[in-house]
Amino acid sequence: MTSKTVADWQALAEKELKASPDKLVWNTPEGIPVKPIYTAEDLEGMEHLESLPGFKPFVRGPRATMYAGRPWTIRQYAGFSTAEESNAFYRKALAAGQQGVSVAFDLATHRGYDSDHPRVLGDVGKAGVAIDSVEDMKILFNGIPLQDISVSMTMNGAVIPILANFIVTGEEQGVSRDQLSGTIQNDILKEFMVRNTYIYPPEPSMRIIADIIAYTAKEMPRFNSISISGYHMQEAGATLTQELAFTLADGREYVRAALARGLNVDEFAGRLSFFFAIGMNFFMEAAKLRAARLLWSRIMEEFEPKKPGSLMLRTHCQTSGVSLQEQDPYNNVIRTAYEALSAVLGGTQSLHTNALDEAIALPTEFSARIARNTQLILQHETGVTKVVDPLAGSYYVESLTKELADKAWALIEEVEALGGMTKAVADGLPKRLIEEAATRRQARVDRGEEIIVGVNKYRLENEEPIDILDIDNTAVRNSQIKRLEQLRRQRDPKRVEETLAVLNKVAQTGEGNLLEAAVEAARARASVGEISDAMRSVFGDHSAVPEVVSDIYGSAYEDDPEYQTLTGRLSEFAKATGIKPKMLVAKLGQDGHDRGAKVIASAFGDIGFQVVAGPLFQTPEEAASLAVSEKVQVVGMSSLAAGHKTLAPQLIEALKAKGAQDVIVVVGGVIPRQDYQFLLASGVAAVFGPGTNVLDAARAILDLMEGRRRN
Numbered sequence: 001m002t003s004k005t006v007a008d009w010q011a012l013a014e015k016e017l018k019a020s021p022d023k024l025v026w027n028t029p030e031g032i033p034v035k036p037i038y039t040a041e042d043l044e045g046m047e048h049l050e051s052l053p054g055f056k057p058f059v060r061g062p063r064a065t066m067y068a069g070r071p072w073t074i075r076q077y078a079g080f081s082t083a084e085e086s087n088a089f090y091r092k093a094l095a096a097g098q099q100g101v102s103v104a105f106d107l108a109t110h111r112g113y114d115s116d117h118p119r120v121l122g123d124v125g126k127a128g129v130a131i132d133s134v135e136d137m138k139i140l141f142n143g144i145p146l147q148d149i150s151v152s153m154t155m156n157g158a159v160i161p162i163l164a165n166f167i168v169t170g171e172e173q174g175v176s177r178d179q180l181s182g183t184i185q186n187d188i189l190k191e192f193m194v195r196n197t198y199i200y201p202p203e204p205s206m207r208i209i210a211d212i213i214a215y216t217a218k219e220m221p222r223f224n225s226i227s228i229s230g231y232h233m234q235e236a237g238a239t240l241t242q243e244l245a246f247t248l249a250d251g252r253e254y255v256r257a258a259l260a261r262g263l264n265v266d267e268f269a270g271r272l273s274f275f276f277a278i279g280m281n282f283f284m285e286a287a288k289l290r291a292a293r294l295l296w297s298r299i300m301e302e303f304e305p306k307k308p309g310s311l312m313l314r315t316h317c318q319t320s321g322v323s324l325q326e327q328d329p330y331n332n333v334i335r336t337a338y339e340a341l342s343a344v345l346g347g348t349q350s351l352h353t354n355a356l357d358e359a360i361a362l363p364t365e366f367s368a369r370i371a372r373n374t375q376l377i378l379q380h381e382t383g384v385t386k387v388v389d390p391l392a393g394s395y396y397v398e399s400l401t402k403e404l405a406d407k408a409w410a411l412i413e414e415v416e417a418l419g420g421m422t423k424a425v426a427d428g429l430p431k432r433l434i435e436e437a438a439t440r441r442q443a444r445v446d447r448g449e450e451i452i453v454g455v456n457k458y459r460l461e462n463e464e465p466i467d468i469l470d471i472d473n474t475a476v477r478n479s480q481i482k483r484l485e486q487l488r489r490q491r492d493p494k495r496v497e498e499t500l501a502v503l504n505k506v507a508q509t510g511e512g513n514l515l516e517a518a519v520e521a522a523r524a525r526a527s528v529g530e531i532s533d534a535m536r537s538v539f540g541d542h543s544a545v546p547e548v549v550s551d552i553y554g555s556a557y558e559d560d561p562e563y564q565t566l567t568g569r570l571s572e573f574a575k576a577t578g579i580k581p582k583m584l585v586a587k588l589g590q591d592g593h594d595r596g597a598k599v600i601a602s603a604f605g606d607i608g609f610q611v612v613a614g615p616l617f618q619t620p621e622e623a624a625s626l627a628v629s630e631k632v633q634v635v636g637m638s639s640l641a642a643g644h645k646t647l648a649p650q651l652i653e654a655l656k657a658k659g660a661q662d663v664i665v666v667v668g669g670v671i672p673r674q675d676y677q678f679l680l681a682s683g684v685a686a687v688f689g690p691g692t693n694v695l696d697a698a699r700a701i702l703d704l705m706e707g708r709r710r711n
């Protein structure tokens with residue numbers, strides 16, 4: 001037994017360092033000062049320490065035996081091009097050790113458009129599978145027994161037609177609703193905050209959620225009615241406390257919506273599930289999941305449930321997409337493995353591990369195998385499944401658990417003071433805080449304060465491009481159109497019309513259940529677009545006004561000479577031309593991922609550009625009109641959903657047609673190197689792929705503008 005005290009350690013550390021050990025304190029983006037040492041003193045008075053797994057507040061896990069009894073579910077998120085191809089991919093993955101299915105839909109489907117809609121030319125079959133009707137869904141799950149394999153569907157906008165199609169697919173496979181197991185994402189609040197695949201305004205969107213919770217509580221006892229997601233918040237730049245707080249506050253709001261619908265809390269609370277991102281802050285991410293369970297049981301106690309399961313937070317996790325890098329991409333395997341271990345040590349119920357190429361494209365069969373095997377190796381070779389919550393009692397992890405919980409709780413209270421999450425979202429607070437955090441992080445990375453191996457340090461001189469999957473969206477679109485035509489020929493039009501009229505009436509009157517009505521329409525073979533439109537005509541479309549934060553990026557660079565040179569050059573340019581350089585940041589197609597666009601708009605604004613932040617979901621034609629009316633010199637098109645090869649050339653053509661061929665078009669975002677030549681040949685002046693330093697991009701654009709001026 002040592003008789004040494006913390007003060008003794010301080011003295012020894014000071015001698016070793018020849019400075020105070022306080023200088024080793026790491027201030028994380030969450031504002032948590034991480035000390036170089038934690039001791040028993042840090043645990044004093046901590047209430048949750050004595051709890052056991054399977055019992056409230058569930059810090060140590062929702063099940064008593066956790067992975068010793070049953071390991072987490074290996075559930076890889078996938079889907080691309082047609083239902084046939086995605087089905088073949090799922091079946092192979094299941095045969096190779098995957099344990100659950102998780103469907104990625106294309107953006108046209110997300111936003112409730114059939115594949116033949118003119119607004120979705122660049123989106124069909126990209127970034128997910130195209131589903132237009134029950135017929136597609138039946139192909140998607142062909143040979144996958146829906147009574148045995150649980151299916152997660154990431155769907156929020158067009159959640160009613162997709163869930164209706166799933167139910168009918170089950171029926172036609174001979175699997176009744178009460179046997180279907182799985183999860184629907186169905187989390188609209190975070191869509192308004194960060195993910196942007198909404199269709200309707202907040203109020204009817206919340207009604208949709210309540211209707212789904214009510215329907216599944218009654219009819220689908222094995223089905224998780226919602227996956228309340230923080231993942232996308234972290235992807236959009238949120239700190240871990242923001243992710244934790246806003247996700248749990250969203251959850252509380254959904255509980256309130258279901259209660260307002262007349263449900264009893266114990267009827268539905270046990271089937272609410274969660275979804276978090278797991279980034280590179282190894283111990284803090286594991287602590288985050290422990291803190292999430294602690295706080296959720298605290299929140300749920302307010303509603304006085306009788307069943308212990310109603311207090312239990314069960315979650316899916318996905319390793320972080322933003323931590324993946326285009327540069328030296330095999331490093332991503334290593335990143336993902338650490339993140340996966342962190343999720344497992346935190347006690348996740350199911351897990352997706354990203355593939356090494358996911359920073360630039362959909363996974364290939366090769367990269368998907370490595371990603372899956374990352375989990376299989378954890379489950380079978382490392383022994384981590386044998387002991388429940390092995391980090392319990394760690395001075396550091398227990399302290400982090402408490403600090404994260406306390407900080408997140410303070411933010412949850414702030415949201416409460418605003419009147420709950422729906423009001424906070426309408427007010428814009430969460431979005432603003434997340435965008436500020438994202439911009440701060442970009443500055444840290446650009447300045448090299450946060451090291452990313454292979455990107456801002458240890459960068460390779462020559463990058464060998466890796467093989468990636470390319471989807472021919474025109475071919476997918478054509479085959480979807482053919483199937484839609486066949487569907488429309490073969491169905492009974494009168495039945496379609498009648499069922500859609502009923503759905504429309506349920507939407508209008510507020511009486512009845514939207515999902516129940518949509519199931520009838522799906523049985524009659526109404527398409528995803530038609531079912532969505534039957535509600536769209538009543539609810540309308542949501543449109544967000546883009547707002548951009550300022551003075552975050554610039555203030556991180558305050559005294560930086562390089563930054564001063566650049567801003568100086570910009571003001572020279574403005575003086576010489578008589579106008580401040582003006583750029584439109586454009587988002588085209590159904591791609592709602594706007595973190596990159598927002599960070600660029602914000603940073604460029606600070607640097608000295610006049611920035612027009614274009615609205616989401618523009619067609620190339622609409623963006624060109626905006627560029628002309630705003631008299632911009634540059635359009636920066638941000639593309640993260642693989643539509644760039646269709647949309648960038650169309651944008652250039654549209655500008656030409658308006659006589660605006662002088663406008664410089666640059667493209668940034670998730671652009672594989674393989675596509676650079678194609679884009680440059682189409683008239684794009686520069687391409688900025690993942691990992692681009694914002695100052696470098698600004699310099700390059702200014703060079704282009706000066707070049708044009710001289711010529």
Ligand code: 2CP
Nearest residue numbers: 063066069070073077102152183224273314315316349350
């Ligand atoms: C679990 N079980 C056990 C034990 N552990 N039984 C005995 N002993 C144990 N130790 C039981 C559970 O009670 C359950 O049965 C069954 O085993 C399955 O376990 P589970 O823990 O419920 O796992 P799961 O079926 O895989 O469900 C996990 C979730 C679910 C988290 C609850 O919501 C889910 O699968 N979510 C996935 C969401 C997802 O994939 N999202 C993709 C996002 P009972 O059911 O009978 O109780 S895509 C992201 C992209 C980026 C996007 O959004 O854009």
